[in-house]
Amino acid sequence: MHKLDVKKKNSRWYFLSEVIKLGRLPFLGAGLILYATGAVLAAIGRGYLPPDQFIMGxxxxxxxxxxxxxSNDYYDFELDNPEAVTAYTGGSGVLQRHPELRGFAWKFAVLLISVSLTLAVIYTLIYRNPAVLLLAVAGNLLGWFYSAPPARLSYRGFGEVATALTGFIFPAMGYSVIRGVIDTPLILFSIPIMLLQLVFIINVEIPDLREDLLGGKITFPVRMGVRASRRVMALSAAAATVALGLLEFSPHFDPRISFPLIALLSLTLTVPCIYYYIHNPDEVNVRGSEVVMNSLIAFGVLDLLYLISVLVMQ
Structure with a gap:
């Protein structure tokens, strides 16, 4: 009897671990960085960062x-290849090992969206901030229809546009919970972030090229090839660096923020993008994609830490 209980307990832990893997939690870290960057940028202008609003946002x-x-793993079930899963691409591979979890994945995605929208309504009622509700609705719709019918944005050639828009939505959520508005500084700051999100999505699409091609998923690498994809990544990263530097001349930001320094930090990503375009323009290089992804995260962390230092030293 004791052995049976241990076996049952272990199976529950295994189920839980597979459900957690479905969530691909490392991606949450990237979202938190973008959200916190927007929040800290707003806090620098406001003079302080209210922890209750930050946490609820x-x-x-x-x-x-x-x-x-x-939802992506649910709708990409027929497309994803568990043998092609990497740290950042190819889905989680969980549903291919356990197709019985497909129904759970769909229901849990709907539950999470319901929680997000409910909290957004509560936040709007408490803080009289409709911008947060609008962003929550837009973000949830964009995330759901990225793979879900009838829009299926990633299957119809709009996946890159949808992901680039998250470069506005994520920092805008952080910014608006602190400032209560969507204004010019946020829009200007979001332009280079959207360019970097374009780098992100094309970078993770390159290793999935074969599976996406076979599955009829119209991504940029499928349409234009690896060389053109790496060219766009290099140009977008370089444009983001230039755009960040040019923000130094805008009158809309706190003068204590050194945008040339942030632009310099962004070379953490721009240099690898240019390197792989020059040296491996036609190669589906999984290692290269991981380097670019890690470089993108590194820049996000450095940028956030710098902005926090500006806020703390006010």
């Missing part, structure tokens, strides 16, 4: 972001 964003992993 992320409580709205996090389930919305997490739901995308579950």
């Amino acid at each position: 992320y409580a709205i964003l996090m389930p919305a972001h997490l739901s995308v992993s579950y």
Whole structure:
């Protein structure tokens, strides 16, 4: 009897671990960085960062972001190849091992979206901030229809546009919970972030090229090839660096923020993008994609830490 109980307990833990893997939690870290960057940017202008608003704002964003992993794996079930899964690409591979979890994945994604929207309504009622509700609705719709019918944005050639828009939505959520508005500084700051999100999505699409081609998924690498994809990544990263530097001349930001320094930090990503375009323009290089992804995260962390230092030293 004791052995049976141990076996049952172990199976529950295994189920839980597979459900967690479905969520691809490392991607939440990237979303938190973008959200916190927007929040700290707003806090520098406001003079302080209210912890209650920051936490509740992320409580709205996090389930919305997490739901995308579950809904994408559900709708990409026929497409994903568990043998091609990497740290950042190819889905989680869980549903291919356990197709009985497909129904759960769909229901859990819907539950997470419901939680996000409910909290957004509560936040709007408490803080009289409709911008947060609008962003929550837009973000959830974009995440759901990225793979879900009838829009299926990633299957119809709009996946890159949808992902680039998250470069506005994520920092805008953080910014709006602190400032209460969507204004010019946020829009200007979001332009280079959207360019970097374009780098992100094309970078993770390159290793999935074969599976996407076979599955009829119209991504940029499928349409234009690896060389053109790496060219766009290099140009987008370089444009983001230039755009960040040019923000130094805008009168809309706190003068204590050194945008040339942020632009310099962005070379953490721009240099690898240019390197792989020059040296491996036609190669589906999984290692290269991981380097670019890690470089993108590194820049996000460095940028956030710098902005935090500006806020703390006010």
